[in-house]
Amino acid sequence: MRVCYLPLSWTDYHDNALQLADCILSAKKPLDKIIAISRGGLTLGHLLTDFLKIPIATFTIQSYTDIQSHGESVITEPLKTNIRGKHVLLVDDVADSGKTLQRAIKYLARFHPASVFVSTMFFKPRSVFKPDYYVATTTNWILFPYEPTEMILLITKNMREQEKSEKEIHDFLKTLGYTEKQISFVRKYYPIIKSASSRSRHA
Numbered sequence: 001m002r003v004c005y006l007p008l009s010w011t012d013y014h015d016n017a018l019q020l021a022d023c024i025l026s027a028k029k030p031l032d033k034i035i036a037i038s039r040g041g042l043t044l045g046h047l048l049t050d051f052l053k054i055p056i057a058t059f060t061i062q063s064y065t066d067i068q069s070h071g072e073s074v075i076t077e078p079l080k081t082n083i084r085g086k087h088v089l090l091v092d093d094v095a096d097s098g099k100t101l102q103r104a105i106k107y108l109a110r111f112h113p114a115s116v117f118v119s120t121m122f123f124k125p126r127s128v129f130k131p132d133y134y135v136a137t138t139t140n141w142i143l144f145p146y147e148p149t150e151m152i153l154l155i156t157k158n159m160r161e162q163e164k165s166e167k168e169i170h171d172f173l174k175t176l177g178y179t180e181k182q183i184s185f186v187r188k189y190y191p192i193i194k195s196a197s198s199r200s201r202h203a
Helices: 010-027 041-052 099-109 148-161 166-175 180-189 193-197
Strands: 005-007 033-038 056-064 070-077 087-095 115-123 141-143
Touching (some): 010 115, 033 099, 041 056, 041 115, 056 099, 166 180
Parallel strands (some): 005 141, 033 056, 033 087
Antiparallel strands (some): 056 070
């Protein structure tokens, strides 16, 4: 199946995060703590803790295993902060299948927060869970600016399996906004493409 990509620049990402913060603040809901899901929610959570002036904590869920397949959502690093009686904003990058967010909410319930609101930058219509706050809806595979190495490896692996030439792969990566320096870095230090088959992303 052909994969459609949505490249995001750092400027795009920052603007989206600012728009998301505006939506959250406009809702005027009580919020005491941001809980960011690692890894996808880390960068967004970092920006939101500045925009919203709310402290942040994290825990880790590993989910995706490849571009086209989804793995089981597993808690690999626990939450290490007290949120009992707190109003929590759960943050991740995208609501894709929605299963990771469902798993995260169920996990946070163990800590007895007063409430949990969910915020993502993107929402995909197929998701079984809809966040309280999000910026945009898309069906594309989002290329976040903070993971160029990971995505160059995955896209290269995928295109090699389709028997694309190295030039075709290189030219396609350039159309997605990856620079010569980024591509050269990945080719220099991570030449074994099959090593990219294992990843941690969030659904």
